Amino acid sequence: MTDDPMKLGLDDAALAVHPTVFAADALAGKRVLVSGGAGGIGRAVAWLAGRCGAELILTGRDAGKLDSAVQAMTAAGLQVQGHVVDIRKPETVADLFAGPVTEAGGIDLLVNSAGGQFPQAAIDFSAKGWNAVIDNNLNGTWHMMQAAARHWRDTSRPGSIVNIVVVVEHGLYGVAHTIAARSGVIGVSRAVAVEWAPLGIRVNCIAPGAIETPGWRVYAPEARATYARSNPMMRAGTTWDIAESVIWVGGTSGGYVTGETINVAGGSQLWGETWTTGRPDWFQPG
Ligand SMILES: CCCCC/C=C/C(=O)SCCNC(=O)CCNC(=O)[C@H](O)C(C)(C)COP(=O)(O)OP(=O)(O)OC[C@H]1O[C@@H](n2cnc3c(N)ncnc32)[C@H](O)[C@@H]1OP(=O)(O)O
Numbered sequence: 710m711t712d713d714p715m716k717l718g719l720d721d722a723a724l725a726v727h728p729t730v731f732a733a734d735a736l737a738g739k740r741v742l743v744s745g746g747a748g749g750i751g752r753a754v755a756w757l758a759g760r761c762g763a764e765l766i767l768t769g770r771d772a773g774k775l776d777s778a779v780q781a782m783t784a785a786g787l788q789v790q791g792h793v794v795d796i797r798k799p800e801t802v803a804d805l806f807a808g809p810v811t812e813a814g815g816i817d818l819l820v821n822s823a824g825g826q827f828p829q830a831a832i833d834f835s836a837k838g839w840n841a842v843i844d845n846n847l848n849g850t851w852h853m854m855q856a857a858a859r860h861w862r863d864t865s866r867p868g869s870i871v872n873i874v875v876v877v878e879h880g881l882y883g884v885a886h887t888i889a890a891r892s893g894v895i896g897v898s899r900a901v902a903v904e905w906a907p908l909g910i911r912v913n914c915i916a917p918g919a920i921e922t923p924g925w926r927v928y929a930p931e932a933r934a935t936y937a938r939s940n941p942m943m944r945a946g947t948t949w950d951i952a953e954s955v956i957w958v959g960g961t962s963g964g965y966v967t968g969e970t971i972n973v974a975g976g977s978q979l980w981g982e983t984w985t986t987g988r989p990d991w992f993q994p995g
Pocket residue numbers: 824825826827828829835837838839841842845875918919920922923924925927936939983985
């Protein structure tokens with residue numbers, strides 16, 4: 710890992726050629742919408758989906774980041790468009806589906822990778838900080854899920870949703886607001902996996918462990934330095950690990966899977982701990 714923010718995780722050059730188990734036509738004829746598609750995990754998902762033959766729609770808040778992702782993928786021959794959408798604003802999410810999604814001919818897969826939080830001891834959260842994280846990760850993800858489900862219902866086509874969450878079982882500390890928000894996403898995903906099955910809509914979650922991305926910039930270097938050893942495999946994962954699991958469960962390969970949360974976390978749901986704020990004295994060994 711490096712502290713150069715431009716070099717956290719796999720870059721476009723690596724994502725363009727990284728080996729994959731998927732065939733080049735695994736998603737031929739499909740259209741994939743990735744929120745947070747210019748970020749670390751979303752970008753890798755977009756690259757893999759595009760390399761599998763899907764048309765891509767990427768969203769995010771930062772137009773410059775989106776432009777750089779669209780340019781890199783276009784230069785590699787992928788079919789991609791980018792749109793500025795803040796998932797916290799339901800009206801802009803509705804505009805995305807009424808406009809670009811409809812004009813493109815609809816989508817088959819929605820990947821919700823937009824999200825994030827800041828590290829802080831829960832006892833110190835302000836009401837505004839708590840609300841910001843809940844709004845971003847629970848409400849924002851829900852706005853996207855519901856808009857996609859309405860799109861599929863109204864166009865009588867099946868669909869698939871993959872929500873990127875975090876490992877909520879244990880071992881992730883200093884981000885209790887996001888544990889609450891992501892537990893909500895996992896819960897609502899299980900509920901609508903049932904409600905939306907008659908519409909031909911599958912809903913699953915992927916819970917990444919420590920995946921080196923530019924998003925890690927919100928954590929102090931001392932905290933980040935501990936992340937790789939936060940799981941029994943004693944290493945961080947890559948955005949490609951997450952991308953391949955997203956395409957597996959979101960694509961036809963996961964066609965009989967719904968309502969699941971899959972930890973892609975090196976076993977950190979079973980063993981290990983991540984203190985995003987630094988480990989308190991109470992928990993120091995002996
Ligand atoms: C081993 C695994 C590692 C950990 C697992 C997870 C990893 C990841 O998720 S990687 C990173 C993914 N990306 C991010 O987390 C992006 C970074 N985070 C954000 O962009 C923001 O924190 C936000 C989206 C969650 C909130 O943004 P926004 O609504 O724009 O909020 P504001 O910046 O205006 O802040 C509102 C409010 O929130 C409190 N607050 C924000 N940042 C901090 C902070 N660093 N420390 C303490 N409090 C913070 C604060 O109350 C803010 O209000 P004001 O005080 O009025 O500014």
